[in-house]
Amino acid sequence: MHLVLILALAVLFPAVHTLNNWLFDFASVNPHVSLIYLPAFLRLFNLLVMGPRYGTLATMLGGVILLGTFNETWTFGLMNVACSSLGPVVALFGFRFYFKRRVQLSSLRDLTVLTLAYCLCNSVIHHLTWQLLESSHDFDEVTAAWMFIGDLNGALIGAYFMKAIIDFMEKRGVNFSDSSQPKN
16 A cells, blocks of 8 residues: 555656646746745655655655656756755654654644744755755855745645645545544
């Protein structure tokens, strides 16, 4: 069952990335930064639903599938996949370390803190890596801030969309209150 869900989430990631590029082309800062980035939500969703190991694997596989859409070296592309997968994991373990507990999915405070930490980690990790890989570029705080905002916007839109789907399904008789414990 894990394998099917991992593969489904891996395929969903590039599909949402492509949809995001189409829907929010106007919000693109550069090929790697958008002011609205819906797959940012999926990175956290994968982790919270599947746990750190399988959620990260789903994100990494989705990133590898996406590699063909960028005109860049494999090294640069694989580093982007690693950065995209590392940001949410660092935020999740940072949350656990700081609060000495797991994220409570029913707590808006926990999810807000985790989302903000993830968006910050993702932006900083990407930009530091880009600076190391392209030594001719300095750390660009403005683009890093745009990435933070884009990830935050995407995570919020994704969360609201997921909440709307859950509400719709609950009105149709599906009960989510007795679901299993979170995997984070």
